[in-house]
Amino acid sequence: MKIVVYTSTGCNYCAKIKADLQRWGLTYEERNVTDNESFFNDLHDKGIFSTPVTYLDDTPVIGYRPNKMRELLGITDEQEQGAANVEGGDKQSIVAEQQEQDVDIFTSLDESLLTPTYDLVCIGSGPAGASAAVYAARGKLKTLVIDKAPGSGALAITHKIANYPGVQEELTGLELADRIRRQAKEYGAVFARATVQGLIDGEEHKEIITPEGVIKARTVFIAVGARGRTNKLQGEDKFEGRGVSYCATCDGAFFNKRTVVVYGDNEEAVSEASTLAQFASKVYFLMPGKKLTGQAQLDDLDSHGNVEIRTSHKIREILGAEGGKFEGVRVEKEGGEQETIVADGVFVYTAGNKPATDFVGDTVKRDADGYIDVNELMETSTPGIFAGGDARRTPLKQAVIAAADGALVAQGADKYVNKRKKVLPQYS
DSSP states (O other): OOOOEOOOOOOHHHHHHHHHHHHTTOEEEEEETTOOOHHHHHHHTTOOSSOEEEEEEEEESSSHHHHHHHHTTOOOOHHHHOOOOOOOOOOSSSHHHHHHHHTEEEEEOOOOSSSSEEEEEOOOSSSHHHHHEEEEEHTTOOEEEEESSSTSTTTTTTTBBBBBBOOOOOOOOOHHHHHHHHHHHTTTTTEOOOOOEEEOOOSSSSEETTTTTTEEEEEEEOOEEEEEOOOOOOTTTTTTTTESHHHHOHHHHHHGEEEEEEEOSSHHHHHHHHTTTTTOOOEEEEESSSOOTTTGGGGGTOOOOOEEESEEEEEEEEEETSSSSSEEEEEETTOOOOOEESSEEEEESSOOOOOOGGGGGTOBOTTTOOOBOOOTOOOOOSTTTEEEEEEEEOSOOOOOHHHHHHHHHHHHHHHTTTTSSSOOOOOO
């Protein structure tokens, strides 16, 4: 069977499907539509406006659908669990990198790690948590970093990073994460796999509840990632990749000089609509309610003359022909009136990604979406507990910003643990 994977630069799910194929020991041909216009046109001519797309001979699998891929490929349990050498695809296996990282950096959370009281425990090993560990461990704080799935965060599954300061060559997200983690480990930080079930602000120390036992810490940094939206619109699954998309950076070029709908009421939706306005001839920005959430501002779209903003427009159905051609959306306006908006595609950002902060309970103050309230020093409502990265609201989700959060937290943790009157900065 010939396997061809159409990818785009910056597409997280493209990296994931390639990793799956490599883990199953299957060779494939990668066709990057960002780098090659003919590959872009291949998909466009077939009415496919999204990546990844995996062709199994002549059968396309649109989007990241691992269960469907297993079924079509007849993947056995042995193939699922094993890792094989791959002749094609990436020069370096993403899966092999993750396995090497787990062995060399992450250990199991055993009794020896549950005994000490740590100066700082970072919950999450992405750019925020790992960068905090670099600064904290270098500052002689006893530091533990825990993560239940270090290879699945937003940074770890990013296919290519070319804008991280000081890194001139292009890296995968996993390579960058690995570098930061190894640097922290060299300074003495310990990394362990663990699932956090709860967080308690005790009298003498903070307690982090895990299945293996309780971790004791003087300070805690909540640097968890975000989980995706689970509710689906009617017709969304049917037209995913054939008009329904979730990433303007990945798929915006497919809609050059076309009409698109952006549906959402958060900062992500506003940002993506602004990106799409550079490609599309017309952008309908539909908000389910009358107001935006978080720090989003409609002013950010005013400079684009091709963006039409409509409030109180709830998408009730994504429309299209039986053959799979996207045709538009059916919306319900305030008062119940129905309208069909004809378009070539829709980008869905309802609810957005929500942080995985349920385990904190009432220990720290959170907003309605689960984001942890922090000040400019990443301090939460509870002294000695900090939050950053995707656990807090931020106007721009970038690895360098999350890393800066981590640096601030490490300095704050040092001040708290050592009862300093002011932060003792590390200049070198």
